Amino acid sequence: MKQRPSAPASWTQDLVRFLQQQPNVAAVRVNPGDRTVSVATLGQVDSAQLDQQIEEVLQAIEQKLAEGGHGAAVPKGFLLKQSGGATTLERPTCVTAPGFWRWIDYQLPEEDEQAGHAHEDGEWRLLSILAASCGVLGLSALAVGYWGAPGWAVTGLYGVALVAGGWDATIDTWENIRARKLDIHFLMLAVAVGAVSIGAWGEATLLLFLFSSSGAMEAFALERTQREVSSLLHTAPKLATLVGSDGAHTVIKAEELKLGDRIAVKPGEMFAADGDVAKGESASDESTLTGEAAPVEKTVGAQVFSGTINLWGSVEVVVRRLPSESTLQKIIRLIQTAQKLKAPSERFTDKFGGRYTLAVLALTGAMFLVWWLGFHLPPFANHDGHTSAFYRAMTLLVVASPCALVLSIPSAILAAIAWGAKHGVLFRGGAAIEKLAEVNTVALDKTGTLTTGELAVESCESFPPGREREVLEFAYALERHSQHPLGRAIARHAQQAGVDSLEVDKFESLTGLGLRGQVKGVTAVLGRRELVAAGPFASWLSDLPPADPEFSEVWVITPGLLGRVLLRDQLRPQSKGVLARLKATGIRTVMLTGDRRHAAEAIAAELGLDEVRAGLSPEQKVAAIEEFGKAGQKVAMVGDGVNDAPCLAAAYVSVAMGARGSDAALEQSEVVLMHDRIENFLAALRLSQRARMVIQQNLFISLGTVIVMVLASMVGVIPLSLGVVAHEGSTVVVCLNSLRLLLGKNE
Numbered sequence: 170m171k172q173r174p175s176a177p178a179s180w181t182q183d184l185v186r187f188l189q190q191q192p193n194v195a196a197v198r199v200n201p202g203d204r205t206v207s208v209a210t211l212g213q214v215d216s217a218q219l220d221q222q223i224e225e226v227l228q229a230i231e232q233k234l235a236e237g238g239h240g241a242a243v244p245k246g247f248l249l250k251q252s253g254g255a256t257t258l259e260r261p262t263c264v265t266a267p268g269f270w271r272w273i274d275y276q277l278p279e280e281d282e283q284a285g286h287a288h289e290d291g292e293w294r295l296l297s298i299l300a301a302s303c304g305v306l307g308l309s310a311l312a313v314g315y316w317g318a319p320g321w322a323v324t325g326l327y328g329v330a331l332v333a334g335g336w337d338a339t340i341d342t343w344e345n346i347r348a349r350k351l352d353i354h355f356l357m358l359a360v361a362v363g364a365v366s367i368g369a370w371g372e373a374t375l376l377l378f379l380f381s382s383s384g385a386m387e388a389f390a391l392e393r394t395q396r397e398v399s400s401l402l403h404t405a406p407k408l409a410t411l412v413g414s415d416g417a418h419t420v421i422k423a424e425e426l427k428l429g430d431r432i433a434v435k436p437g438e439m440f441a442a443d444g445d446v447a448k449g450e451s452a453s454d455e456s457t458l459t460g461e462a463a464p465v466e467k468t469v470g471a472q473v474f475s476g477t478i479n480l481w482g483s484v485e486v487v488v489r490r491l492p493s494e495s496t497l498q499k500i501i502r503l504i505q506t507a508q509k510l511k512a513p514s515e516r517f518t519d520k521f522g523g524r525y526t527l528a529v530l531a532l533t534g535a536m537f538l539v540w541w542l543g544f545h546l547p548p549f550a551n552h553d554g555h556t557s558a559f560y561r562a563m564t565l566l567v568v569a570s571p572c573a574l575v576l577s578i579p580s581a582i583l584a585a586i587a588w589g590a591k592h593g594v595l596f597r598g599g600a601a602i603e604k605l606a607e608v609n610t611v612a613l614d615k616t617g618t619l620t621t622g623e624l625a626v627e628s629c630e631s632f633p634p635g636r637e638r639e640v641l642e643f644a645y646a647l648e649r650h651s652q653h654p655l656g657r658a659i660a661r662h663a664q665q666a667g668v669d670s671l672e673v674d675k676f677e678s679l680t681g682l683g684l685r686g687q688v689k690g691v692t693a694v695l696g697r698r699e700l701v702a703a704g705p706f707a708s709w710l711s712d713l714p715p716a717d718p719e720f721s722e723v724w725v726i727t728p729g730l731l732g733r734v735l736l737r738d739q740l741r742p743q744s745k746g747v748l749a750r751l752k753a754t755g756i757r758t759v760m761l762t763g764d765r766r767h768a769a770e771a772i773a774a775e776l777g778l779d780e781v782r783a784g785l786s787p788e789q790k791v792a793a794i795e796e797f798g799k800a801g802q803k804v805a806m807v808g809d810g811v812n813d814a815p816c817l818a819a820a821y822v823s824v825a826m827g828a829r830g831s832d833a834a835l836e837q838s839e840v841v842l843m844h845d846r847i848e849n850f851l852a853a854l855r856l857s858q859r860a861r862m863v864i865q866q867n868l869f870i871s872l873g874t875v876i877v878m879v880l881a882s883m884v885g886v887i888p889l890s891l892g893v894v895a896h897e898g899s900t901v902v903v904c905l906n907s908l909r910l911l912l913g914k915n916e
Contacts, residue, residue, distance in 0.1 A: 307327065342358055450484070533569070568875065608803050613761070624657075629644075641666065646670070646671040647673060674687035675687045822840065
């Protein structure tokens with residue numbers, strides 16, 4: 170490995186700035202040859218910030234690679250190394266440190282992707298104008314020729330029509346030739362020139378009119394999918410109203426918010442960050458995250474999400490997530506990633522397209538020679554009722570071009586991603602859409618997936634009975650300021666029940682056991698069963714039946730009062746219906762949980778699951794997923810927690826609950842169900858099945874048209890004009906068929 174004092178390209182300055190912003194990133198390696206960037210991390214790294222900054226670096230590197238910039242120097246304190254075609258920029262460190270680095274790989278954006286973005290952003294209007302101009306001028310030329318106008322006038326109109334119809338194709342062809350690539354644009358122009366050379370001006374104009382029209386249709390379809398997504402991406406709030414300790418309101422940029430800040434949100438404003446309502450009541454429009462139009466009630470303690478709209482009440486919110494780590498920003502990053510990741514079949518057609526173009530050119534040239542030399546057809550001029558070998562070759566070239574085939578898969582994939590993003594389902598690339606349609610087994614975690622993950626008070630008991638409200642009063646007094654899930658549940662229940670808020674003196678936490686304080690002048694203790702078992706009630710407690718396995722219990726002890734509060738994780742109301750519909754479609758359902766068997770089996774019986782595996786460690790969950798895979802089952806794993814991340818990675822398709830989902834679970838997931846809506850899994854499944862069906866239809870239309878028309882053209886039974894209509898018509902049909910995915914509901 171050779172160390173050099175200066176950088177080979179100006180993008181090293183971008184790498185230096187990136188390293189300065191990320192102190193836990195030790196090195197960055199760039200390989201322009203295979204278009205990869207690798208980042209070496211050491212210690213804990215803010216994954217959200219890292220992904221955001223690396224995206225900016227990737228764009229900067231891509232631009233400067235294209236410009237071919239050179240000659241930037243490396244600042245003092247950094248090491249630049251060359252190995253093969255890769256360049257590595259490192260911080261100075263000890264010899265042993267590289268052994269602890271963890272490398273993360275990123276892919277530079279493809280050049281053809283960047284070039285194609287222009288087509289997706291409003292260019293369909295220009296293409297439509299050019300196509301319309303081509304059509305109008307072509308019809309005008311046909312009309313004036315019929316009325317006996319001079320030949321130069323007819324030729325002039327046809328010439329201008331050809332320029333309008335071939336303008337965009339010429340630009341794309343020139344760019345591809347400079348990159349030493351050939352594609353369908355080259356084929357179309359070649360046919361148009363060939364048709365003109367034999368005097369078939371009308372056929373050449375018809376070809377370019379239909380080709381430019383299908384190009385406008387393609388651009389419109391892509392922009393429609395982009396517009397569906399953009400309506401979500403542009404909802405990120407820019408400003409927030411910060412409430413100071415003195416109650417003063419100050420408007421600041423949303424990115425300046427910190428954890429624990431208190432912000433005021435007026436009716437009609439967007440929530441600037443994820444947080445909890447601390448004051449006031451309202452409802453929010455969360456359709457941007459979930460696709461659900463119904464307002465969601467918000468009271469004190471309720472969670473709100475960045476980018477959603479506060480409908481009618483003024484509220485104050487405590488920030489629980491930074492704006493850069495909010496649910497909305499997670500959605501945006503996932504969508505941006507998904508739009509760049511291609512499905513396996515899409516990657517196949519990309520590779521297939523270039524080779525196919527060369528094969529078509531070779532076949533056309535060979536058939537020209539066969540028709541001319543083998544069948545003794547006139548080479549260029551039609552006469553005696555026989556079309557020329559060149560005319561037939563041009564017809565073959567048109568009908569064999571893979572326009573519709575190339576569009577058949579990406580148009581459907583992009584439309585599916587757009588529909589999902591608008592309705593609370595995020596696909597991380599086309600592969601997830603294709604794979605989800607093949608699933609025959611769904612494995613689900615219990616807590617946070619089939620259940621809400623939030624405990625709720627089921628009942629209060631006193632011994633002897635009759636003083637249940639007092640038990641709740643003491644429990645509320647001690648748990649009122651607790652952030653523990655049990656404490657939040659008790660406080661929420663007490664507020665709903667209208668229980669008085671009692672003052673607590675001499676409050677103290679009993680590590681590992683519970684809480685203690687002076688309430689109403691007496692000592693009150695709240696905590697686990699062990700608190701009661703350790704005192705004089707031990708023998709009595711042994712005769713008291715324990716709570717059912719699915720319940721958690723909190724005991725309250727004061728002089729003259731003994732009682733307990735029973736809490737339980739709540740089932741999602743939609744879980745039973747979702748599982749029933751999965752079973753109705755022939756999909757097997759399995760619960761994989763680390764909870765106790767009795768609790769898991771009780772829930773499974775209530776929901777109607779096919780199989781339950783309880784008391785599992787993360788390793789055992791992975792083993793279960795692998796066992797299903799070896800048995801020939803294609804498993805979709807649905808989970809939300811850190812302990813679900815390993816089995817999500819092992820599953821055929823990984824699905825994460827979006828709002829509650831841990832970062833580890835989200836990073837491993839291919840499909841994200843936003844706002845914890847388990848019913849969105851049905852929508853995702855149906856959407857993937859519809860997308861696969863549309864792709865199959867598109868392939869049948871495109872390949873079927875090519876095969877039929879190629880055979881017909883080889884025996885000389887179709888004119889060039891009919892070949893043009895069939896070829897371009899199939900392209901338009903494919904685009905329209907894909908747009909169907911943006912319509913209707915996938916339930």
